[in-house]
Amino acid sequence: MPDECIVVLITAPSLQAGQDIARLLVESKLAACVNILPTVHSIYSWKGSIQSDEEVLLLAKSRAELFADRLLPAVKAAHPYEVPEIIALPILMGLPDYLDWIATETSTA
Numbered sequence: 001m002p003d004e005c006i007v008v009l010i011t012a013p014s015l016q017a018g019q020d021i022a023r024l025l026v027e028s029k030l031a032a033c034v035n036i037l038p039t040v041h042s043i044y045s046w047k048g049s050i051q052s053d054e055e056v057l058l059l060a061k062s063r064a065e066l067f068a069d070r071l072l073p074a075v076k077a078a079h080p081y082e083v084p085e086i087i088a089l090p091i092l093m094g095l096p097d098y099l100d101w102i103a104t105e106t107s108t109a
Helices: 015-027 064-078 096-105
Strands: 005-012 033-046 049-063 086-090
Touching (some): 015 064, 064 086
Antiparallel strands (some): 005 049, 005 086
16 A cells, blocks of 8 residues: 555664664655654674663654665764664554654655
8 A cells, every 4th residue: 555654663873863764764755753762772693692782662654565676775874883673564544634644745846
């Protein structure tokens, strides 16, 4: 569905990096809103060893049709990680007025 709303989860290494990515997404109309959750503790496997880092988590509200061709490349270009977490989850239900707002704020028409 072209107007399907999504939540995109993005981790970043610092509050400043997260704010920069969030502002880029909103100013580019790739997200209507980005929430920044400070200090998430991430434990992950990277290049053969277990890593443990403090990160910030971004929750970007967008539309599925923007993800692959626009949002994903924009985040990758601005992100300091070699392989950043950028994953999208569908919004199955929500307040219709809020979902309409996401569609309006991410529309370039």
